Amino acid sequence: MLVVAAAFAFSPALVSEAFAFKLFGITLWGKDDESASDQVPDPVRYDVTLTTDASDPDLKEALENSSRLVGDKDRPVSGDLGVVVKARDDRERLLAALFEKARYGGIVTIRVDGQNIDDLPPNPTFNRSRPVPVTISVAAGPVFKVREVQFGGDAARRNPADYDLAPGETAGSLTIIKAGDKIVEQLKSEGRPLAKLTTRKVIADHRTSTADIVLAAEGGPVAPIGDVGVTGEKNVRPGFIQRYSRLNKGEQYSPEALRKAGERLRALGVFSSVTIHEADELAPDGTLPMTIEVSEGKRRYLGVGAQYSTTDGFGINGYWGHRNLFGEAEALRIEGSVGRLGETTNIGDLDYSAGITFTKPGAFVPAATLRASVLAKTENPDAYTAKLVTASLGLSYELSDLDTITGAGEVSWERDDDAFGNNSYLTFSLPFQYDRDARDNKFDPTEGYRGMLKATPSYETYNGTFFSSFEGLITGYHALGAEDRIVLAGKLAAGFLVGADDLQNIPATRRFFAGGGGSVRGFSYQEISPRNADNEETGGASxxxxxxxxxxxVTDTIGIVPFIDVGTVSADIAPDFSDIRAGAGIGVRYATPFGPLRLDFAVPLNKYEGGTDFGIYAGIGQSF
Incomplete structure (x- = not known):
């Protein structure tokens, strides 16, 4: 597995030809020179034209997207009959697109080499001296409206408006299908696993351009979850799979519980696929048996990563991991990194880190995860030089699908060279954190929010200092437009230190700084800070x-992101906002299946004297 945390990465393994660039098998630009004709027996090329009398731009786009002839126009088909087969399939697809838009009177006419496809012989022959001409003509017809809706069986007495089927609404086929699916889903959510749609009928009146709709459903008996079996496992214990899924016999059945169980098992990273099969009938005891079918992926993995910014330099990291040490998805990960490459020529000023982490999901109870780690690293921002080793043992617990709490014990040794001179620290901490994640997508959210609260009471033994840090963060997202083409995103973070009357007694890595790709872009990492009489960054207490x-x-794959970041760091426990720094810029996003590739350019709006002039940041995923 190869992970490259940069907007652009060049590798002979990823570039198939001189003029094509691929990342993870995705062609980002250019074209592959390999001829499609070499892969198709008896290749025949065609030229297609699609016309319609519809003035609705959304309908035109839907028709073009539905047509395989249009979408594959640069690819040859196999033989003369291949053109006809593709054309006949296209007619069905285009009619379905018309029905989705409530155009039940639409007519699709397709001609190949001037002949209607219904008039062609079984084995047609075309002139191949030029691409075979194909014309598609679509008479869209009127938009049909809902006239009457009848819900029957266990769907009776429901309100058609709740399913977008109120009289006068557009009677699109997809809306009708979704209404039936929603009724069945609602019945199943009542604990009726055998619910099914018994009638779905649409009667279109072409004289009035209206449609009568009949939907009927049968809920079946209420039945709890029955025996849960496991198949397909090899190295992961089936008892753990069942227990971690949290599908327990006797509990109420619900489609949501099954969906969450599948997501939960996939998130372990052990399985390449997870499918939950429900029995077609109830067991003699009135419960619904089900089977979790899994396919295990590779247990060991190896990867490398990279990141770059003009302010922080170039960084590389590598890791090795095992996803299933003892048969219950216990994970071990060993990793190391080097940072600030190119920013400094002194090897001693680079950032190094090496660590090992052990994770045990389902520890004690299915909702708990145990984590133990040891991390050694050096940090060399402009504000300080720090060498530290930290050991941690913690437990996280899922309160709900949205809420997680985490508690841990940590011990950290640190040696700093900063504005206060050379100092060593030995700190014991008990960090406690609460997270609530209500985003619709963790990699590229368009709606929802995420909040975090963290308290870290600590004791530094060398100076006998008790201190505690308190931090909070909230992010929010709101999409505009029907297709979420514009998303407004905001983030607010704050923190303060209690017991930090003398900052010299607090390790540098526990004081507060700002600046860099994770806070205020345009400034270098940790550049925003209170300063002493010698203009040296001291870090702050808030x-x-x-x-x-x-x-x-902008397109389905390309996006632009104008942004502005602001921040302040104060020496006192309460921010005084006497020195607010801001950076602004614009970013480019390229959508991929594993999250958007990010490239941001930012400048400080009120930079420090002799400070950073601009910053460029690259990575995978949105900035927050």
């Missing part, structure tokens, strides 16, 4: 940062 982005999707 901070506030905020970011706002407008994520604009």
């Amino acid at each position: 901070y506030v940062t905020a970011s706002f982005e407008t994520r604009i999707r």
Whole structure:
């Protein structure tokens, strides 16, 4: 597995030809020179033209997207009959697209080499001296409206408006199908696993351009979850799979419980696929048996990553991991990294880290996860040089699908060289964190929010200092437009230190700084800080940062993101906002199946004297 955390990555393994660039098998630009004709027996090329009398641009786009002839126009088909087969399939697809738009009177006419496809012989022969001409003519017809809706069986007494089927609404076929699916889903959510749609009928009146709709459903008996079997496992214990799915015999059946069980098992990273099969009938005891079918992926993995910014330099990292050490998805990960490459020529000023992490999902109870780690690293921002080793043992617990709490014990040794001179620290901490994640998508959210609260009471033994840090963060997202082409995103973060009357007694990595790709872009990492009489960064006892982005999707894959970040760090426990720094810029996003590739350019709006002039940041995923 190869992971490249950069907007652009060049590798002979990824570039198939000189003029084509591929990342993870996706052609980002250019064309592959390999001829499609070499892969098709008896290749025949065609030229297609699609016309319609419809003035609705959305309908025109839907027709073009539905047509395989249009979408595959640069690819040859196999033999003369291949053109006809593709054309006949296209007629069905185009009629379905018309029905989705409530155009039940539409007519699709397709001619191949001037002949209607219904008049062609069984084995047609075309002139191949030029691409075979294909014309598609679509008479869209009127838009049909809902006239009357009848719900029958266990769907009776429901309100058609709740399913977008109120009289006068557009009677699109997809809306009708979704209404039936929603009724069945609602019945199943009542604990009726055998619910099914018994009638779905649409009667179109072409004289009045209206449609009468009949939907009837049968709920079946209420039945709890029955015996849960497991198949397909090899190295993961089936008892653990069943227990971690949290599908327990006797509990109420619901489609949502099954969906969450599948997501939960996939998130372990052990399985390449997870499918939950429900029995077609109830067991003699009135319960519904089900089977979890899994396919295990590779247990061991190896990867490399990279990131770059003009302010922080180039960084590389590598890792090795095992996803199933003892048969219950226990994970071991060993990783190391080097940072600030290119920013400094002194090897001693680079950032190094090496760590090992052990994770045990389902520890004690299915909702708990145990994590143990040891991390050694050096940090060399402009504000300080730090060498530290941290050991941690913690437990996270899922309160709900949205809420997680985490508690841990940590011990950290640290040696700093900063504005306060050379100092060593030995700190014991008990971090506690609460997370609520209500985003619709963790990699590229368009709606929802995420919040975090963290308290870390600590004791530094060398100076006998008790101190505690308290931090909070909230992000929010709101999409505009029917297709979510514009997303407004905001982030607010704040924190303060209690017991930090003398910052010299607090390790540098526990004081507050701001600046860099994760806070205020345009400034270098940790550049925003209170300063002493010698203009040296000391770190602060409180901070506030905020970011706002407008994520604009220009095409299905390309987006632009204007943004502004602001932040302040104060020496006192309460921010005084006497020194607010801001950065602004614009970013480019390229959508991929594993999240958007990100490239941001930012400048400080009120930079420090002799400070950073601009910053360029690259990575995978949105900035927050």
